[in-house]
Amino acid sequence: MPDSFLMIGLINVLDPINIAAILLGTLIGMFIGAMPGLSATMAIALLLPLTFSFRPETGLALLASLYLGAMYGGSIAAILLRTPGTPAAAATVIDGFPLAQQGKAGKALGFSLTASLIGGLLSSIVLLTVAPLLGALVLNFGPVQIFAIAVLGMTIIGSLSTGSAVLGLLAGALGLLLGTIGMDPTTGTPRFTMDNLSLFGGVPFTVALIGLFSVPQAIRLIVDGDKAKTMTEDAPGGMVKTVSKIKDRMLPTGRQFIEMLPNSLRSGVIGVIVGLIPGTGGDTASWFAYNEAKRFSREKEKFGTGHTPGIVAPEAANNAVVGGSLIPTIALGIPGSSATAVLLGGLMVHGILPGPTLMTDHGAVTYTLLWAVFFANIALFVVGIMFTRACISVTKIPNRVVGPVIIVLSIIGAFAINNSVFDIWLMLGFGFLGFLLDSCKVPTPPLVIGLILGPVLDTSLQQSLLIGGGSWMVFFESKISAVLLVIAFLSILQATPLFRWIGIGLRRVRSSQQS
C-alpha cells in the first residue's frame, strides 16, 4: 500500500500547479526569511490563510517549500548583515559573516545553499523511506530522556564561547536565569513576572533573539555609517561592513564539494535526529551541528574566523530538521518544531486529521507533502542560485538607511509573533542588553541557548522527579538518558584542562621512567 501511495504522491507533485507552488513558495520564503526577525514559522503562519482555498496538496506543497525557502533566506541575512533572519540561522552568523567580510560572500552563500541541498535531500530520503518506522522511536523520548538531551545541549555552551569560556558561561547562566521567568511548569505559580501577564508564558525567545542579534548590529550600522563599507579588506577584525555585492563564484568546485560532503552528511543526520525530538527545532540542531563540526575538526581555532565548515554544518542541519520534524508530525500527529506545528494546523484546516491515519486514509496527500519537501530542496538550490544576487540588493542601500530599516523590521517582527506591544519593548530591552554585552566582549549565543533550554530543563526535570517519586536515579534507569548524560559529562570534562593535565602527568611519568 505505501508503495502505491509513494507513486501517487510523486505524480501529484509533478502536476504543474504544484511545481509552480513549490517554486513560488521557495522564492517568497527566501525573501521573507532574508528579512531579520521574520522566521520560517511566521512565514508559514502568515501565508496559511492564503492556502485555505487551494487543494490540500497544493497548499501543503506551498507551505513546505516556504518553510525551506525561509530557512535559507535566514542565512542570507545572517551571512551578509550578521542579523539571522530566522533563529535557525543564528549559528551561521559565526563563520558566515566573517567570510563575507573577507569579500567571499558568494562562497559563503554558495556553501550554505549546497549544504542545505545535501542536508535537505538526506532528510527527505529518510522521510520518504522510514517515516512510518521512525515514528515509534520518538515515543522513547519521555521527560527523563528530554532532560538528558537538554543537559547535553547545555554543554554546547562550553564550545560556543569564542574567546573566554568564563564569559561564555556567564552569558549561558544569564540565559538560564532569564529562562526561569514565567509560570512554574509544575505548580503554575508565576515567577519573576512582576504581575505582567505578557511574561506569564516566559520570555518569548524569538523576541529575545531578534533583539539580541539585530539591534546591536543596527546600532553599529547607524553609528559607523558607511565608513566601514569603504574600508579595505585588511580592516581591523571586528569592524563591521556589510557586503553589497557577490564578486566571487557561488557554486563550490567539485573538490570543495567532496570536502564538505562528510561534514554535511554528519550535520544532516544531527538535524534529522534533533528534528525528531518534539520541542526542539532548527535552532537547536544548527548549534548542535556547529558544535560537532568543531569537535571533529582538526582546525578548531579557525572556527569563528570565516571557516567554511562552520557554515556548512548549521546550514545542512537546519534544512535536515525539516524532514526530521515532519516525521513525528506525520507518523504520530506530534509536531517536532513550532514550524511543523503550524504545518500541522494547515493539514487540519484541509480537514485531514493528524496521526497514524495520515499514512493510510490520507496517504496520497501525505506522500505528496513528503515528495514536495524533496522537490522543494532542489527548487531551493535552483532558485537560490538564480535569485540570491537579487536578494542582496538590500545591502546596497546605505548603512544609515539599513540600520533603521532593521530596527523597523525587528519591531514589526517582535510585534507580529504575539501581536503584543509589550514584546516590542522586550525586544528593544534585549537589543540594549545585547549591545552592552557586545561592548564588554561577552558572547551572546550562549545566552540564547540558555534561554531556549532553560524552560525545557525546568519542565523535564520536575516531571522526571515526579515520575521517579523524587529519586534522581530515574535518570540512570533509562539507557537513553544514561548514555546521553555520560556524553554530556565527558564533553564538560573535555572543555576543562583536566585531560591536558592527565596528558602532562603521563608524559612526566614516562620521562621520569626514561631518565
Added chain:
Amino acid sequence: MKQRMYLACASALAIATAAPLAAQDMQYTAANEVTVLQGFAAGGGSDALAQLVQPYLAEVLGVNFVNQYLPGATGAIAWTRLAKQEPNDGTIISITNTPMLMTNYLMNPAITYTIEELTPIANVVTDPGLAVVSPNSPLETFEDMLNAARDNPRTLTVGNSGVGGDDFFTSVMFERAAGVEFQKVPFQGDGPSMTAAMGDSIDVSFNNVGITYPQIAAGNLRALVVFSEERIPELPDVPTARELGYDVVAGSSRGYSAPAGMPDDIRDQLVEGLRIVTENPDFQAAAAAQAMNIDFIGGDDYTAFLENQFVEFSAIWEEVKDDVQNQ
C-alpha cells in the same frame, strides 16, 4: 463513493437553500464587522473553532469576522483586554475556553478579570475528558487503574495538560470521587501528555477525546474511561465514569463571550446565529471531520454553566492549592 456523491449534493442543496433564507431571516444590527479576540496562537484549537464556525456564522448574520490573535498567559491577555478595555456594543467578542477562563484568575491573583465582567454568549463545542493508557500497559480496564491507585497511593503516574487545565482538574475531581491519590505529572499541553502515555513514560494520561481519538482508533492508545454524560458514539465500548458510579463529568469547552453589559437584543442575535449554525447539517459534518463534539449551550444557560464551573473549581482549588504549590 455513491454516498459521498449524495453527501456532496445534499450539502450543495443545503447551502443553496439555507443561504437566502438565513440572509432574509437575520441581519446583525450592531456592526458590519465583528472582531474576534483569540487568546491562543493561530493554528491552535481555538483557531480551529474560529475557522470552522465563523464562515457559517458570517453567512447567517451577514457580517464579517476578523480574528485578532493575542496569545499568552493561557488566554488571560486576551480575556483581560476583553473584560477591561473593549466596548460592549457587539463589535468585539472573544472565544472563551473553559475551565481556563475561570481557573486562570482562581489560581493567579495577578489575573484580575472575572466572569462577572463578561457577557457569556454561547458554548459551541465540548471535548470530553478521558483516561488513556498505552496498549501494552498492565492496566487493562478502569478497575485495574482504580486498584493500582488504591494499592499504592501516590505512585500511579497520571499525566495532565498542565496545572489549571481541564485535565488537571478532571484528575483531581476523580481522585476526590474515588478516594484515591495519583502522582500527577503536568505537561505542556494535551499532545505531550498523550505522547508520554504512548511511550510508557507515565502510567495514565488524563486527556481529551478530540486529540486522542485518532491514536485510539489506530491502536496506539487504550481508553479506560470517558468523563462524558453518556457514552460517545466514536468509543462505544468505553464506559463513562458516571455509569461506573463516579459522578465526574468534565472536559474542555469552547464558546464565545463579549464584555459585560452587552445589550440583550445584540446578545440574542449572536446566540440565535450560533444556534442556527450548530443545527446546520453541513456544519455538523465539518465539525465531525475535525473530531469536534458540538455542545451548544446558549445565553443564560451558558452564564449558569460558567458560574457553576467557577464554584466547583474554586472549591477544588482551595483544597489542593497548598499541596500543588508546595511540590
